[in-house]
Amino acid sequence: MAENKGRITPKQEILEKVWDLSFDTGTNTIEVYISFLRNKIDKPFERKLIYTKSNFGYYLK
Amino acid sequence: MTLKLRFALLFNLIVAIILILSSITIYSFFSLHRQKEFKNKLRTEAIISLSNFGNNNQNLKDLGINISNELTEIYLFEKQNLIISEDKKIINATPTKSIFKISTKTFALIKNLKEYFFKESNREFFGIYIVNEKMFVIASAIDKDGLNKLANLRLILVGVFFCFLILTGLITYWFVNSALRPLTNLNNKIKLTTEKNLWQKVELTKGKDEIAQITSNYDALIERLKNAFDLQKNFVQYASHELRTPLTLMYATTQAALNKKLTEEEYKKTLELLQVEQNNLIDLTNSLLLLSQFEKLEFSSILHTFRIDELIYDAISYGKANFPGIIIDFGFENFPEENNLLINGNETLLKSAFINLIKNAFLYSENKKLSILLFAKNKDIQIHFINTGNQLTESVISNMKIPFSSRENIGLVKGIGLGLSIVQKIISIHNGTFSYSKISTNINKFTIALS
Numbered sequence: 001m002a003e004n005k006g007r008i009t010p011k012q013e014i015l016e017k018v019w020d021l022s023f024d025t026g027t028n029t030i031e032v033y034i035s036f037l038r039n040k041i042d043k044p045f046e047r048k049l050i051y052t053k054s055n056f057g058y059y060l061k
Numbered sequence: 062m063t064l065k066l067r068f069a070l071l072f073n074l075i076v077a078i079i080l081i082l083s084s085i086t087i088y089s090f091f092s093l094h095r096q097k098e099f100k101n102k103l104r105t106e107a108i109i110s111l112s113n114f115g116n117n118n119q120n121l122k123d124l125g126i127n128i129s130n131e132l133t134e135i136y137l138f139e140k141q142n143l144i145i146s147e148d149k150k151i152i153n154a155t156p157t158k159s160i161f162k163i164s165t166k167t168f169a170l171i172k173n174l175k176e177y178f179f180k181e182s183n184r185e186f187f188g189i190y191i192v193n194e195k196m197f198v199i200a201s202a203i204d205k206d207g208l209n210k211l212a213n214l215r216l217i218l219v220g221v222f223f224c225f226l227i228l229t230g231l232i233t234y235w236f237v238n239s240a241l242r243p244l245t246n247l248n249n250k251i252k253l254t255t256e257k258n259l260w261q262k263v264e265l266t267k268g269k270d271e272i273a274q275i276t277s278n279y280d281a282l283i284e285r286l287k288n289a290f291d292l293q294k295n296f297v298q299y300a301s302h303e304l305r306t307p308l309t310l311m312y313a314t315t316q317a318a319l320n321k322k323l324t325e326e327e328y329k330k331t332l333e334l335l336q337v338e339q340n341n342l343i344d345l346t347n348s349l350l351l352l353s354q355f356e357k358l359e360f361s362s363i364l365h366t367f368r369i370d371e372l373i374y375d376a377i378s379y380g381k382a383n384f385p386g387i388i389i390d391f392g393f394e395n396f397p398e399e400n401n402l403l404i405n406g407n408e409t410l411l412k413s414a415f416i417n418l419i420k421n422a423f424l425y426s427e428n429k430k431l432s433i434l435l436f437a438k439n440k441d442i443q444i445h446f447i448n449t450g451n452q453l454t455e456s457v458i459s460n461m462k463i464p465f466s467s468r469e470n471i472g473l474v475k476g477i478g479l480g481l482s483i484v485q486k487i488i489s490i491h492n493g494t495f496s497y498s499k500i501s502t503n504i505n506k507f508t509i510a511l512s
Contacts, residue, residue, distance in 0.1 A: 019374050027392025036399045 001050075001060045010057040034058055064244075068237045069230065076229045077222075084218040091214055095207040096185075100178045102135050103187035107200035109135075110142035111191070114153050114198075137202035139184075145197040147172075152196060161201060163188075171197055183208065243272040251279070260287050303345050307338040314338075351413065351483055369404045369411075369442055369511075373433060376415035380431075384423035388430045394445070397437035404442060404511060406491045414487040415444075417480040418507055422448035427503070446507040452499045484509070 001009050011030045018033075034050060042048045049060050141160055144153040149168065161184060171177040171188035179186050186201040254261065262280045318331045377389050422431035426448040436443040484507075488495040493511040500506050 020378070027390055028396070029392050032393045032396060035396065039399070 001058060005060050008053045008057045008059045014057070030058075065234070065237045065241055068241075069233045072233045072237075073226065073230050076233075077226055080222050080225055084222055088211075088214060088218060092211055095204065095211060099185055099202075099204040099207055100187060102137065102204075103178070103185060103200045103202065104176070104189075106135055106137060106140060106142060106202070107187050107189050107198045110144065110153075110155065110200055111189070111198045113155075114144055138205040140200070140202035142201075143197075143199045145199065147195045147197075161186075163199065168197065171199075244275075247272065247276055247279070259283070300345075300349060304342070307341045307345075311335055311338045348480075348483060364405050365408060366403055366405050367408050368402045369437070369444070370402050370435060372408055372412055373415060373435065373444065376412050376419060377433070379412075379416055380419035380423070384420060384429075386429050387419070387423045388428075389419065390430075390432045392432070392434055394434045394436035394443070395438060397435075401437040401439065401442075402435075406511070410487045411491065414484045414509065417484050418446040418509075421480050421507075422446065422450075425505075426450040440512050442511045444509045444511075446509075447500070448505055449503050450505060452503065452505055453497055458497050 001014075014030055034052075038050055042050055051059050051061050053059065139160075142153075142155045143151060145163075145168075146152055149165075161181070163186075167177070167179060167188070170179075172190045175190050175192070177188045179188075183203045184201055185204060186199060189198045190196075191198060260283060262283065314331055314334050318328070323331065373391060377391060380387055380389060419431060423429055427450050430448060432445075432447040434445040434447065436445075485495050488509055488511070491511055493509060496508050496510070498506045498508070
């Protein structure tokens with residue numbers, strides 16, 4: 001996501017690139033880890049970095 | 062010292078202490094009573110002596126004496142009454158010859174206390190100081206009857222003590238002997254148990270007493286040992302069978318290959334077949350080794366803190382690499398806090414448990430598909446492994462921890478029936494639980510709960 005700043009990264013791509021796995025994207029796995037990430041880099045700061053594209057993926061701004 | 066003798070001695074000691082205490086109490090009360098009685102007699106004797114000496118009634122009244130009622134002649138052994146002036150001169154003596162001497166200190170005590178009872182050897186004295194006449198009246202005698210009665214009582218008490226002690230000893234020994242006879246019989250029966258009749262039950266008594274409980278617990282212990290031996294025998298039998306099958310197959314394949322000339326392609330196929338069987342053998346020996354290691358595992362020394370989700374990913378990666386065609390989904394049952402995913406345990410063993418369940422799904426599921434669901438809240442972690450396929454029978458579910466017990470569910474599929482028992486052992490040494498439940502008609506759900 002950092003390498004592709006501004007570009008939406010699909011959930012499936014995140015799964016493959018991060019864990020080298022291809023889960024059924026119907027699970028909440030990506031949401032859980034994005035939530036962990038937000039707790040670390042978004043919540044403590046005023047400026048938010050991670051944005052969601054509903055039913056598709058995430059991007060950094 | 063035998064238990065019988067110890068019980069008998071202990072009981073006798075208690076009885077002896079009780080007897081001694083009661084004898085001392087009886088003797089002391091009787092002795093006090095005799096002394097009190099004789100003291101009264103001596104006082105009366107002293108008053109009679111004073112009265113006979115011609116003393117006036119006022120002195121007697123001062124002593125609280127009603128002359129008409131109390132002055133009755135008393136027989137006393139070796140009695141002697143003295144009336145002595147304040148300067149220690151004998152005024153009157155009956156009999157006339159004085160047979161004892163009184164110290165100045167005693168005279169002072171009589172004078173101070175007005176009435177004083179004292180004793181020297183067997184002889185007892187009662188002294189009264191008459192204030193008006195300034196003289197001492199002293200009556201003395203030996204309480205021969207009282208002392209004889211006291212000596213008799215002493216003799217009786219000592220005799221009774223020893224007789225009762227011997228009687229109690231005999232009764233106690235007989236009682237303890239008959240009470241402990243079933244225990245002796247049990248001991249004799251246990252002594253007769255050898256390796257030839259190891260499984261023979263004792264079955265001595267039918268009551269509900271302690272002996273019956275020991276007997277029944279002993280029989281239960283023997284039953285448990287028998288079950289453990291049977292399990293071990295079955296384990297060896299199944300393990301041998303599982304080792305023999307691939308070896309026989311490998312031998313037959315090799316023999317067939319040696320008996321005829323094969324093409325390069327056929328040799329390749331033969332070697333591939335041999336490799337499959339070798340892999341099965343490696344798999345089996347690894348599982349057997351893992352099972353045997355649990356017995357001597359010093360578990361506390363190999364604990365680490367790690368993230369359970371990462372371990373699941375590792376197991377999934379391993380499963381995907383080693384079980385071709387398997388589809389594994391992973392998801393969270395709830396939205397956990399990151400630190401809820403931390404667990405204290407052994408990574409290698411837990412990963413082995415997860416891989417066994419992944420392999421289980423690969424071997425027995427209809428569509429080679431497995432869903433793993435993780436639930437983590439506070440310190441509770443649950444991992445569900447859900448797949449479709451034949452469901453386990455009740456007997457397999459109840460014996461899941463016993464190696465090879467799931468063989469009856471294996472059917473035609475290639476498996477050895479050790480996976481679930483390995484998972485059960487790994488989870489139990491992590492103080493967790495491993496359970497199985499059926500969902501609808503063909504969905505299996507294995508749950509590992511850790512905390």
